Amino acid sequence: MDYVYGPGRSHLFVPGPSNIPxxxxxxxxxxxxxxxxxxxxxxxxxxxxxxxxxxxxxxxxxxxxxxxxxxxxxxxxxxxxxxxxxxxxxxxxxxxxxxxxxxxxxxxxxxxxxxxxxxxxxxxxxxxxxxxxxxxxxxxxxxxxxxxxxxxxxxxxxxxxxxxxxxxxxxxxxxxxxxxxxxxxxxxxxxxxxxxxxxxxxxxxxxxxxxxxxxxxxxxxxxxxxxxxxxxxxxxxxxxxxxxxxxxxxxxxxxxxxxxxxxxxxxEEGLENVISRHKRLAKATRLAVEAWGLKNCCQNKESYSDSVTAVVVPTNIDSGEIVNRAWKKYNLSLGVGLNKVAGKVFRIGHLGNINELQLLGCLAGVEMVLRDVGYPIKFGSGVAAASAYLHNTIPLIPSRI
Amino acid sequence: MDYVYGPGRSHLFVPGPSNIPxxxxxxxxxxxxxxxxxxxxxxxxxxxxxxxxxxxxxxxxxxxxxxxxxxxxxxxxxxxxxxxxxxxxxxxxxxxxxxxxxxxxxxxxxxxxxxxxxxxxxxxxxxxxxxxxxxxxxxxxxxxxxxxxxxxxxxxxxxxxxxxxxxxxxxxxxxxxxxxxxxxxxxxxxxxxxxxxxxxxxxxxxxxxxxxxxxxxxxxxxxxxxxxxxxxxxxxxxxxxxxxxxxxxxxxxxxxxxxxxxxxxxxEEGLENVISRHKRLAKATRLAVEAWGLKNCCQNKESYSDSVTAVVVPTNIDSGEIVNRAWKKYNLSLGVGLNKVAGKVFRIGHLGNINELQLLGCLAGVEMVLRDVGYPIKFGSGVAAASAYLHNTIPLIPSRI
Amino acid sequence: MDYVYGPGRSHLFVPGPSNIPxxxxxxxxxxxxxxxxxxxxxxxxxxxxxxxxxxxxxxxxxxxxxxxxxxxxxxxxxxxxxxxxxxxxxxxxxxxxxxxxxxxxxxxxxxxxxxxxxxxxxxxxxxxxxxxxxxxxxxxxxxxxxxxxxxxxxxxxxxxxxxxxxxxxxxxxxxxxxxxxxxxxxxxxxxxxxxxxxxxxxxxxxxxxxxxxxxxxxxxxxxxxxxxxxxxxxxxxxxxxxxxxxxxxxxxxxxxxxxxxxxxxxxEEGLENVISRHKRLAKATRLAVEAWGLKNCCQNKESYSDSVTAVVVPTNIDSGEIVNRAWKKYNLSLGVGLNKVAGKVFRIGHLGNINELQLLGCLAGVEMVLRDVGYPIKFGSGVAAASAYLHNTIPLIPSRI
Amino acid sequence: MDYVYGPGRSHLFVPGPSNIPxxxxxxxxxxxxxxxxxxxxxxxxxxxxxxxxxxxxxxxxxxxxxxxxxxxxxxxxxxxxxxxxxxxxxxxxxxxxxxxxxxxxxxxxxxxxxxxxxxxxxxxxxxxxxxxxxxxxxxxxxxxxxxxxxxxxxxxxxxxxxxxxxxxxxxxxxxxxxxxxxxxxxxxxxxxxxxxxxxxxxxxxxxxxxxxxxxxxxxxxxxxxxxxxxxxxxxxxxxxxxxxxxxxxxxxxxxxxxxxxxxxxxxEEGLENVISRHKRLAKATRLAVEAWGLKNCCQNKESYSDSVTAVVVPTNIDSGEIVNRAWKKYNLSLGVGLNKVAGKVFRIGHLGNINELQLLGCLAGVEMVLRDVGYPIKFGSGVAAASAYLHNTIPLIPSRI
Incomplete structure (x- = not known):
């Protein structure tokens, strides 16, 4: 028998396995x-x-x-x-x-x-x-x-x-x-x-x-x-x-x-367009993280990953609790912090066949879960930062023009 | 052959047909x-x-x-x-x-x-x-x-x-x-x-x-x-x-x-829980609409629908353009205004097997498309209003407690 | 939950609904x-x-x-x-x-x-x-x-x-x-x-x-x-x-x-080839019926259907029992006799996306079930008659030549 | 794009990969x-x-x-x-x-x-x-x-x-x-x-x-x-x-x-019943091979495999041609002879989730292909031998009694 998931789609944002179209x-x-x-x-x-x-x-x-x-x-x-x-x-x-x-x-x-x-x-x-x-x-x-x-x-x-x-x-x-x-x-x-x-x-x-x-x-x-x-x-x-x-x-x-x-x-999408989409989603994610007042685990701007963003949480917060709660309450799968960064970072995977509104749903979920664990986030702040950027950069879907 | 859709999931928010789990x-x-x-x-x-x-x-x-x-x-x-x-x-x-x-x-x-x-x-x-x-x-x-x-x-x-x-x-x-x-x-x-x-x-x-x-x-x-x-x-x-x-x-x-x-x-979810979920998603949608400064087509508060929200757009905006653009740019399907309200309202269907983060992704998409058509929306405003409410009301997924 | 079927494929030979490729x-x-x-x-x-x-x-x-x-x-x-x-x-x-x-x-x-x-x-x-x-x-x-x-x-x-x-x-x-x-x-x-x-x-x-x-x-x-x-x-x-x-x-x-x-x-198969395939399967079925010593319900040769064959059973046999047993023992669905011919005929549907070996499996199954209900069939007789004909008429699969 | 197969189901009778229910x-x-x-x-x-x-x-x-x-x-x-x-x-x-x-x-x-x-x-x-x-x-x-x-x-x-x-x-x-x-x-x-x-x-x-x-x-x-x-x-x-x-x-x-x-x-079928089904299908296959006048590659009766039967062909026939033709004409996949027995045997896989009528369809197909390559087979002979045995040994499907 199937495991019972919450209603609606699972929001899979671990850095692999990724969403299958x-x-x-x-x-x-x-x-x-x-x-x-x-x-x-x-x-x-x-x-x-x-x-x-x-x-x-x-x-x-x-x-x-x-x-x-x-x-x-x-x-x-x-x-x-x-x-x-x-x-x-x-x-x-x-x-x-x-x-x-x-x-x-x-x-x-x-x-x-x-x-x-x-x-x-x-x-x-x-x-x-x-x-x-x-x-x-x-x-x-x-x-x-x-x-x-x-x-x-x-x-x-x-x-x-x-x-x-x-x-x-x-x-x-x-x-x-x-x-x-x-x-x-x-x-x-x-x-x-x-x-x-x-x-x-x-x-x-x-x-x-x-x-x-x-x-x-x-x-x-x-x-x-x-x-x-x-x-x-x-x-x-x-x-x-x-x-x-x-x-x-x-x-x-x-x-x-x-x-x-x-x-x-x-x-069909075009390999270069696929790569651009990853850049776009990654940038949007980083803008949200910045708006939340949190830090990227990656310390050099030039080295930011376009497939996954590891977000550093304040020291009074356990990132494992964020991941846990995201899954239990919001049907959202985030990546845990591993080994040296266990408890210190959670990860948002933004690779594979996904699009902007999926990511914004994820970011909205992260905002709620951050509030759940006591981080004084301003609701909508990350989504706003990401949307402002995405809104200007998302191309029309070629087959629909 | 399959029609080519944009990358990622389609965001289906018409008031039927709805998303099949x-x-x-x-x-x-x-x-x-x-x-x-x-x-x-x-x-x-x-x-x-x-x-x-x-x-x-x-x-x-x-x-x-x-x-x-x-x-x-x-x-x-x-x-x-x-x-x-x-x-x-x-x-x-x-x-x-x-x-x-x-x-x-x-x-x-x-x-x-x-x-x-x-x-x-x-x-x-x-x-x-x-x-x-x-x-x-x-x-x-x-x-x-x-x-x-x-x-x-x-x-x-x-x-x-x-x-x-x-x-x-x-x-x-x-x-x-x-x-x-x-x-x-x-x-x-x-x-x-x-x-x-x-x-x-x-x-x-x-x-x-x-x-x-x-x-x-x-x-x-x-x-x-x-x-x-x-x-x-x-x-x-x-x-x-x-x-x-x-x-x-x-x-x-x-x-x-x-x-x-x-x-x-x-x-398995429980029929009453299903109904509550629809209430919750509908309320969140209405809070977003309010935050955007837009009006519900439904004029009596007691009669607000929990399965679909028809949003009235300012008279200088064609709601058909919103629906069109949502589909072409964001892979988001919204309901058009029909007959007497054609051009005047667009509709967000929030019925069937969906969850909160799906809805928030949709609302974030609506914000971007509203900006696209010239409405001076504040990015994140609707999402924030919806999230603030949802965050307090979403129950844990029973099978995951 | 799924109904439990017997192991292996169901053999669906009713004259509709037919097998979906x-x-x-x-x-x-x-x-x-x-x-x-x-x-x-x-x-x-x-x-x-x-x-x-x-x-x-x-x-x-x-x-x-x-x-x-x-x-x-x-x-x-x-x-x-x-x-x-x-x-x-x-x-x-x-x-x-x-x-x-x-x-x-x-x-x-x-x-x-x-x-x-x-x-x-x-x-x-x-x-x-x-x-x-x-x-x-x-x-x-x-x-x-x-x-x-x-x-x-x-x-x-x-x-x-x-x-x-x-x-x-x-x-x-x-x-x-x-x-x-x-x-x-x-x-x-x-x-x-x-x-x-x-x-x-x-x-x-x-x-x-x-x-x-x-x-x-x-x-x-x-x-x-x-x-x-x-x-x-x-x-x-x-x-x-x-x-x-x-x-x-x-x-x-x-x-x-x-x-x-x-x-x-x-x-892709070609509409005329599809029609020929139906003729071929129908003819093979009729040859089997003849070999079994049974009669076609259709009385004029020119009117034989190429999508379904209704087989008349001897008066001492209930065709309903054949259909019933075929399903219970051989996972084979045959068509029942309806109304005036209830109990008197069973039907082999040979329409839709099926091929020769599927039909021969069905015919072999009919032989066994006929023996089950007391008809003195010679095993392999119908299959042999059908095979002798099919063997000469089946074309190579064009994409495999 | 999909490869085009012939109409109807593929008949997969190699000894793995087997048919997925x-x-x-x-x-x-x-x-x-x-x-x-x-x-x-x-x-x-x-x-x-x-x-x-x-x-x-x-x-x-x-x-x-x-x-x-x-x-x-x-x-x-x-x-x-x-x-x-x-x-x-x-x-x-x-x-x-x-x-x-x-x-x-x-x-x-x-x-x-x-x-x-x-x-x-x-x-x-x-x-x-x-x-x-x-x-x-x-x-x-x-x-x-x-x-x-x-x-x-x-x-x-x-x-x-x-x-x-x-x-x-x-x-x-x-x-x-x-x-x-x-x-x-x-x-x-x-x-x-x-x-x-x-x-x-x-x-x-x-x-x-x-x-x-x-x-x-x-x-x-x-x-x-x-x-x-x-x-x-x-x-x-x-x-x-x-x-x-x-x-x-x-x-x-x-x-x-x-x-x-x-x-x-x-x-659900019962592991022992699964094993019995394999024995039954294997025995039926061997009876067909015997009826065709062909030999089992396995030389000791006690060692006959219940998951695959390797059939020895007469020296004037190339077993590879049998396998090739089965696929091209009958949409039937048989196992080739490998290495020392290449050209000398073909193999019928009868393992996994299959049933009797599937096997009989395969056996009827083998009869036709044997005739195609010049072996003087009597149509229906193998199917008859197999059916006579199966008819007596197939149990009713428990969920349908």
């Missing part, structure tokens, strides 16, 4: 199919071609892996690195932390560059490391594009520049889980070697598909990487790509059709 | 079934029993008619009245007008009691008519419980009192289309003889099921009513009720399962 | 929409154009009526005829009988031409009536194209020839409920004035949409017909067609999208 | 939810309890892993074994082969006991190995319960007896992918240490959930196993089980609700 829910509403007919390889081939567009790569090779983002991380690492390889990895929040734990567990030598939570990756520290690494012992740089726990977006073009300056051949492996499909991400232009995303974030799908895209350099590295890998081995995929069967094991038929539908929606 | 969409997601197996009669029997609860009747007999509300109107009239019968009918907006046109078309003598649009039914005029109708030539009183075009709810208990005072035997036939499931409606207590509702309103279903409920007195009248009727004839149903087959023709299997699901949700 | 179920899996936006009229306009193709008419005007076939019948009659009008109507089974009852109820003078159940309409009797009707008192001929109760298809081209021969101006009103989309039906070529079908038959949709198509002559007649009508009045539709709003009352959004999807499937 | 498709037809609310852990907890029932274990601990069966294999191995550990593994078909390849890739020393494809696992060979392994260097026995490529079911109770006889402590790790939910599987009684299944097989779900169940002994082993593992590490799950959050990363909300629905259906 009706068109995608519809596309997935189907029986299984035999994956060994010609239909599924044909579908897959077109998907692989189209997935490259959202990574902005022409030379990369994508893998659609039946797993979560955590599995996709593992695929990125084990296919390109060997046990004992030295990597530089930036710690700046819960998800970079979890990834670093995985890196250690997989027996890489991880040189952790830590920032305060709320700061972006310390690229200066990287610079000095590269400067002194004449022998190129550093095999890879691992970085999250967008730290979902703190709402901080790292500067990947700058990272590229540093590497280029030092002519350092380290692979650049990027967690773009809460980034691709929401933020501007340019795999080829920025020289990313492996980028990883996941279906339930900006792609607005159910969980279950990790997407890894590998540059030719990463593919080359995979031929020599000695990390043990089986399920996540790219080689199994590459063999099937060559055979035209495309799948080393049974894919989820439903997720393939869902991916088709969500890519169709993205291309 | 996910649980109900799910329940209807099915193949056809043979309606002549024992399963469908068993399902129907339980539905008929449960439908009576939302009409608050124990003695009434419901008919689930594959039609819209217009067809249900016709069923109510032709089964109880004979051509040439005199009826008193109240004109106070577009839907009462359309019903009166139908009444005339069906050859009843209609004594139209007209009110200004925005006023409620003129029950004083009725009183004088009844006082002078010693011979009981008036066979029926036809009244809308809630005039959807103007957002006015009529006082049915008062109507009953007047009839009782004059001991007048006229049938009371009520259009409760935008009422039942949203407003408090008491068929037995108020002595309603025929009440009519429709699936796509407060029941949050697709269009396609007109629900008519007949009192024993109405059933008795149907035995003598000579209006021609075939499709809408209650007799066909009653025969099948007796046979236990329940259906004189093939019902929509999907709508039956949908009705089951929506009733389950209503009973 | 997954693509159509998907298309209908959606929230409500505001029917007053430009999107719904645009959708409707395209549907009306495309519906004409399956009626094979260019000059006819279709009406998509929220009702069952019974309502569509009423619409056909009341819009074209006046009380007291004389009509000739053919009785040859349960559905023609029910229609005649409606005709009488609606106060037309019905000259019933009765055939034995299993025979087709007695067109010779019509001929003599027309020959003697010099004054053209006969206003309409009402005939079912396909009598669903007996599996008999009437010869409409012959009917047209007779009328033409006598230059008789009577309207030809056809129940094509279990015909259009399954059988070859040519509204313009055969001079049909009103044709009626219903969503849950060959169109493979849920119940809830009656489709009526009127010739220019029928439209002209509607201007003078004095039958009372409101809900079913074509005039309401025609006004909205002119206005471009298309709907006099709220349509089912879901059924509109469902109709779009089902028409797309029909056009 | 409508109830399960419905349950999965939903938006995402926040997995960090109390609702998802509560749902998960109940699922874990219920999953144990289909493994027939009370002491085992299940893990629901977002992956395919291949990932579940890896989870079973890496959590319990250390690099260099010696294992005995049985090769008897394509899936055992693929698993062995994985075992080697993961650096275990694999002692492969090979059987001819079509034979069951050579347990005699095991016996001699155990007899001589006094020092218990063999750490695990890896065996498929049901080899999907050849339709052979291994004798796990016998395996247990051998181990017990020699008091050998090796872990027993079982691929029960095409077994659990179809065949009788008794984890506790048979002393299985790790059993692995997958959502898209007998559980009739989409692909995407690998289910691993670990005995207390296996859990103990996992504390000392040194194989590198991150994504598949049980420890991550166990920590979350203790915390009551249940998920180390985001699960697929849709698959969780789907699993709930499919388990509900299994328990």
């Amino acid at each position: 009706e068109q995608v829910i519809r596309a997935m509403n189907r029986n299984n199919e035999n994956h060994r007919t010609p239909a599924i390889p044909a579908l897959t081939k077109a998907l692989l071609d189209d997935v490259k567009k959202i990574f902005k790569t022409t030379s990369g090779i994508p893998f659609l892996i039946p797993s979560t983002g955590t599995g996709a991380w593992e695929s990125a690492l084990t296919n390109t690195l060997s046990p004992g390889d030295q990597i530089v990895s930036f710690l700046m929040g819960q998800f970079s932390l979890l990834w670093i734990e995985q890196q250690k567990k997989l027996n890489f030598k991880v040189d952790v560059v830590e920032s305060e939570w709320g700061q972006d990756a310390d690229l200066d520290a990287l610079e000095s490391k590269l400067a002194s690494d004449k022998s190129h012992t550093i095999k890879a740089i691992c970085i999250v594009h967008n730290e979902t726990a703190t709402g901080v977006t790292n500067d990947l073009p700058k990272l590229r520049k540093i590497l280029d300056y030092y002519k350092h051949p380290a692979l650049v492996i990027v967690d773009a889980v809460s980034s691709i499909g929401a933020l501007d991400f340019r795999m080829d232009e920025w020289g990313i070697d492996v980028a990883v995303t996941s279906s339930q974030k900006a792609l607005s799908l159910p969980t279950g598909m990790g997407i890894v895209c590998a540059s030719p350099k990463a593919i080359e590295a995979s031929k020599h990487a000695t990390s043990l890998r089986s399920y996540f081995d790219w080689n199994g995929y590459l063999k099937c790509y060559n055979l035209g069967t495309y799948w080393p094991y049974t894919p989820s038929i439903q997720l393939l059709y869902g991916l088709r539908a969500t890519l169709d929606l993205i291309f | 996910e649980q109900v969409i799910r329940a209807m997601n099915r193949n056809n079934e043979n309606h002549r197996t024992p399963a469908i009669p068993a399902l129907t029997k339980a539905l008929l029993d449960d439908v009576k609860k939302i009409f608050k009747t124990t003695s009434g007999i419901p008919f689930l008619i594959p039609s819209t509300g217009t067809g249900a109107w016709e069923s109510a009239l032709t089964n109880t009245l004979s051509p040439g019968d005199q009826i008193v009918s109240f004109l106070m907006g577009q839907f009462s007008l359309l019903w009166i046109e139908q009444q005339k078309k069906l050859n009843f003598k209609v004594d139209v009691v007209e009110s200004e649009w925005g006023q409620d039914a003129d029950l004083d005029a009725l009183e004088s008519k009844l006082a002078s109708d010693k011979s009981h030539t008036i066979k029926a009183i036809c009244i809308v419980h809630n005039e959807t075009a103007t957002g006015v709810t009529n006082d049915l208990p008062k109507l009953r009192k007047i009839l009782d005072y004059y001991k007048h035997p006229a049938l009371v036939i009520v259009d409760a289309v935008s009422s039942i499931g949203a407003l408090d409606f008491r068929m037995d207590e108020w002595g309603i003889d025929v009440a009519v509702t429709s699936s796509q309103k407060a029941l949050s279903l697709p269009t396609g099921m007109g629900i008519v409920c007949a009192s024993p007195k109405a059933i008795e009248a149907s035995k003598h009513a000579t209006s021609l009727r075939s499709y809408f004839d209650w007799n066909g149903y009653l025969k099948c009720y007796n046979l236990g087959t329940y259906w004189p023709y093939t019902p929509s299997i999907q709508l039956l399962y949908g009705l089951r699901a929506t009733l389950d949700l209503i009973f | 997954e693509q159509v179920i998907r298309a209908m899996n959606r929230n409500n929409e505001n029917h007053r936006t430009p999107a719904i009229p645009a959708l409707t306009k395209a549907l009306l154009d495309d519906v004409k193709k399956i009626f094979k008419t260019t000059s006819g005007i279709p009406f998509l009526i929220p009702s069952t076939g019974t309502g569509a019948w009423e619409s056909a009659l009341t819009n074209t005829l006046s009380p007291g009008d004389q009509i000739v109507s053919f009785l040859m089974g349960q559905f023609s009988l029910l229609w005649i009852e409606q005709q009488k109820k609606l106060n037309f003078k019905v000259d019933v031409v009765e055939s034995e159940w299993g025979q087709d309409a007695d067109l010779d009797a019509l001929e003599s009536k027309l020959a003697s009707d010099k004054s053209h008192t006969i206003k309409a001929i009402c005939i079912v194209h396909n009598e669903t109760a007996t599996g008999v298809t009437n010869d409409l081209p012959k009917l047209r020839k007779i009328l033409d021969y006598y230059k008789h101006p009577a309207l030809v009103i056809v129940d094509a409920v279990s015909s259009i989309g399954a059988l070859d039906f040519r509204m313009d070529e055969w001079g049909i004035d009103v044709a009626v079908t219903s969503s849950q038959k060959a169109l493979s949709l849920p119940t809830g949409m009656g489709i009526v198509c009127a010739s220019p002559k029928a439209i002209e007649a509607s201007k003078h017909a004095t039958s009372l009508r409101s809900y079913f009045d074509w005039n309401g539709y025609l006004k909205c067609y002119n206005l471009g709003t298309y709907w006099p009352y709220t349509p089912s959004i879901q059924l509109l999208y469902g109709l779009r999807a089902t028409l797309d499937l029909i056009f | 409508e109830q399960v498709i419905r349950a999965m037809n939903r938006n995402n939810e926040n997995h960090r609310t109390p609702a998802i852990p509560a749902l998960t907890k109940a699922l874990l309890d219920d999953v144990k029932k289909i493994f027939k274990t009370t002491s085992g601990i299940p893990f629901l892993i977002p992956s395919t069966g291949t990932g579940a294999w890896e989870s079973a191995l890496t959590n319990t074994l250390s690099p260099g550990d010696q294992i005995v593994s049985f090769l008897m078909g394509q899936f055992s082969l693929l698993w062995i390849e994985q075992q080697k890739k993961l650096n275990f020393k694999v002692d492969v006991v090979e059987s001819e494809w079509g034979q069951d696992a050579d347990l005699d060979a095991l016996e001699s190995k155990l007899a001589s392994d006094k020092s218990h260097t063999i750490k695990a026995i890896c065996i498929v319960h049901n080899e999907t490529a050849t339709g052979v079911t291994n004798d796990l109770p016998k395996l247990r007896k051998i181990l017990d006889y020699y008091k050998h402590p090796a872990l027993v790790i079982v691929d029960a992918v095409s077994s659990i939910g179809a065949l009788d599987f008794r984890m506790d009684e048979w002393g299985i240490d790790v059993a692995v299944t997958s959502s898209q097989k007998a559980l009739s779900l989409p692909t995407g959930m690998g289910i691993v169940c670990a005995s207390p002994k296996a859990i103990e082993a996992s504390k000392h196993a040194t194989s590198l593992r991150s994504y598949f590490d049980w420890n991550g799950y166990l920590k979350c089980y203790n915390l009551g959050t249940y998920w180390p990363y985001t699960p697929s909300i849709q698959l969780l609700y789907g699993l709930r629905a499919t388990l509900d259906l299994i328990f």
